[in-house]
Amino acid sequence: MPERERRWNGWGVAGERLSVPDAARAFLTERLGSGDPLPAVPEAEVKLPAPRPLPPLPLPAATDDASRLRHACGSSLPDLIALRTGTVAAYPDAVCAPDTPEQVVELLCAAAAGGVTVIPRGGGTSVTGGVTVSAVDRPVVVLSLERLRGIVALDRGSQLARVRAGTLGPELEAALAPHGLRLGHEPQSFEFSSVGGWVATRSAGQRSTGVGKVDDLVAGLEVATETGLWRLAAQPASAAGPELRRLLIGSEGRLGVITEATLRLRPLPECEDGLAVLLPGWAAGVDVCRALLQNGVPVETMRLADPEETRFGMTLVALSPLAARASRMLFSRRRYRSGCLLLLGWAGTTQGMTLAEQTAARHWRAAGGFAVGRAGWRRWRADRFRHPYLRDELLTAGWGVDTLETAAPWSGLEAVYGGVREALQRAAASLGTRVVVGCHLSHAYRDGASLYFTFLWPLARGREVAQWGALKGAANDALLAAGGTLSHHHGVGTIHAPYLEREVGRTGVAALAALAHALDPAGVLNPGVLLLRTTDHGPRTTGGGEG
Ligand SMILES: Cc1cc2nc3c(=O)[nH]c(=O)nc-3n(C[C@H](O)[C@H](O)[C@H](O)COP(=O)(O)OP(=O)(O)OC[C@H]3O[C@@H](n4cnc5c(N)ncnc54)[C@H](O)[C@@H]3O)c2cc1C
Structure with missing residues (x-):
């Protein structure tokens, strides 16, 4: 499948766009007034600091500006604002792309020995700061999984496929279709997100009400850690102690690098x-x-x-x-x-x-x-896969837009729905601005459903991230207070990490930290993602979204 050049400071393929229809502009102007347009600086104007020296690494490391710029951020709104305004806080010192799972292990060992931070990266579509480089005093290497692609083995009788972690959605489905099979996992980021990223973040697709979240589609895993490749073979079910695969699903690169997933398939529908x-x-x-x-x-x-x-x-x-x-x-x-x-x-x-x-x-x-x-x-x-292009156009037009998602039992859904909407309106009022809040019920279960909110507001020049932080923080507080989960499918990343303890408790955070320490004793992987760094302060109770 031919590789399409990604836009470095916005969604999707370079050169593609989706303009905001006149009716939508009129709607937003009436409801929000106009905001300050956020133009995008040209790439030539972005000046990167020189990369820091690295210890010897077992595979080639790209240190050119273009590679470092393209691997500095994910796809959260603060990431996008930083890229557009040329205010990226930190860049990786190098980008490495292993060809084999064994090379991933070698890289982790070298990083541990040499005091390097490693950020595993699939498609880079994280909206929670999961791949955003932050200023740390150690050199940072982005471990791109882009070369670990394709189907390793297909077990047609069991409808299982062993798939390399860097495989993107369209290439996976294209490889399965000739066998009359499909995965059916289609997040809106389908075209650019990877199997490893889906598993690492517990993603959900647009068909998830029927086919299940990725959690339900993983039968086995291979994970690289400093001590080697850890293989948990596919099993339909097991009672061999706690379900370790489930611990790794949603581990967001803190417990190891997922190099392969065995996925449950289904026949292509008639x-x-x-x-x-x-x-x-x-x-x-x-x-x-x-x-x-x-x-x-x-x-x-x-x-x-x-x-x-x-x-x-x-x-x-x-x-x-x-x-x-x-x-x-x-x-x-x-x-x-x-x-x-x-x-x-x-x-x-x-x-x-x-x-x-x-x-x-x-x-x-x-x-x-x-x-x-x-x-x-x-x-x-x-x-459906074109809608994300609108975010870039809305920013250019002066309106900020972001989304957040949660889930709750049916009996608690109304409280979460009302609580988040009210919190966003209150936060906007205290910023002296207005907000439009839309919501859809996006995935449903027998016992509850996920709610997906989209909020838009007029941008104030120089205060874009502060506005976003106040709105997002208020919404997070409200959904947790009303009994919703911190995230139904976007994950925790760095943006939600300060809130995790409010959902899983101090014991939960301590258990996760102990596990991370056991599997990554040198603390190489993704510091600040999922779990706060030890230097970060505890969970915020208000306005904590600013990333
Ligand atoms: C426009 C848009 C639409 C989206 N729609 C959806 C949606 O419908 N449903 C949904 O669930 N999410 C959605 N997302 C969020 C995002 O696409 C998902 O979180 C996706 O699963 C991330 O995959 P990725 O390959 O891009 O991972 P990345 O962004 O590269 O990484 C995400 C996190 O996982 C870690 N990671 C990545 N690969 C590995 C690996 N192999 N081993 C260990 N850790 C790893 C990273 O370090 C990071 O912490 C959307 C995002 C955007 C921007």
């Missing part, structure tokens, strides 16, 4: 499709989602947008004048003034899909909903 349903309100929509899950209706993709996200989402879709008029009329009808759009996707046999849709229809009709057709679903499917 067909797939979906449709959009309009429901009269958020509570009705949540009830429908819960009923579908608890009644075992086999939905693969489920996304329920709240009224705000439904309205903003409509402005992003280029509707024909007739369709735009029809939707305005619909939304002005009393019953659907707070309408919520639910996208439902199925995959399987034609017969199975028809049955699932008919069963689902009984639930949405009982809640006052009606199907608005397949076009909305298909449109979303076609554009």
Whole structure:
């Protein structure tokens, strides 16, 4: 698969963009006013400090400015702001890309002996500061997994594939398809994120309601540590002590470098499709989602947008004048003034899909909903990996945008939904600004669901990161106070690390720290990610998001 050049200071492929539709600009101008545009400095103007000297390393190390710049940051909003404004806090001193798992071990040993910090990096799409280089007094090497790619072995009978950690989403699915198999794990970052990154962060895909999070798709692992390669072979289930694979899933590069994952596959579906349903309100929509899950209706993709996200989402879709008029009329009808759009996707046999849709229809009709057709679903499917390009365009236009996600049991979902929205509004007011907060229920389970919030605000020049930190910190505090999890799928990184103790307790943090010490005694890997550095202060209770 040909490699496409990534944009160094924004999302996706260099040269690709998605402009903000006029209707969306009008919506944001009306709701937020205009902000200060955030132009992007040209690469030639970014001046890097000279790399620090490194001890001898067992493989070539790139120390040129372009490599160091492209491996300094991930994809969080503060990362993006730093790249655009030429204010990156720290750069790696070198980038190494091993060809084999054994070379990863050798690099870790050399780093431990030579006092070097190592940051494992897959696709670099972390939104939690997981690959952001921070100023440390030791040399920093980014260990790029870009050359550890491809399928090592396929066990068709067991529907298992051993996959190298640096393999990206599209190449994995392209390699599986000729065998009539798929993984079906499709985070929105699918095109640029890696198998190892998914496992390290416990990611979720857009089909996760049906196929499960990556946690459910990992059957076995190979992890490089200073002491060698640690192989946990694939097993369908086991009672051989605690589940060590699960400890490594979500370890965010603190416990070792994942070099290979054995993944659970499923047959390619005979067909797939979906449709959009309009429901009269958020509570009705949540009830429908819960009923579908608890009644075992086999939905693969489920996304329920709240009224705000439904309205903003409509402005992003280029509707024909007739369709735009029809939707305005619909939304002005009393019953659907707070309408919520639910996208439902199925995959399987034609017969199975028809049955699932008919069963689902009984639930949405009982809640006052009606199907608005397949076009909305298909449109979303076609554009879903392009939407992230909007973030760059919005920044250029003067609006900040970020997302955060959580999960809670059904009984606690409303408290989290209300708490986060209110906290963001309060934080914006205390900043003397305004915020638009949209939310969608993005993955559902029998016992609860994930909520994914998007918030937008007008940027104030020079205060972009401070504004973001105040909003993000308030939202984090609110979701934890309301009983939500710190993260359903983005992980902890450095941005959420100060909050982890509030979720897992002091004992949990101590257990993780002991494990990290056992597997990485020299403290080489990802300091500050997942667990605070010993020099960092304890968990913040307010406004702690600034990364
Ligand atoms: C536009 C956009 C959309 C996104 N959509 C989703 C989504 O739908 N669902 C979702 O779950 N997430 C999403 N994310 C977040 C991100 O894509 C995921 O966290 C993804 O799993 C990261 O994979 P990566 O290969 O890019 O990892 P990286 O960003 O390179 O690394 C993430 C963390 O894992 C560690 N790491 C990476 N590889 C390894 C390895 N082999 N061994 C040990 N540690 C490793 C890194 O050190 C870092 O701490 C999105 C991000 C963006 C920017």
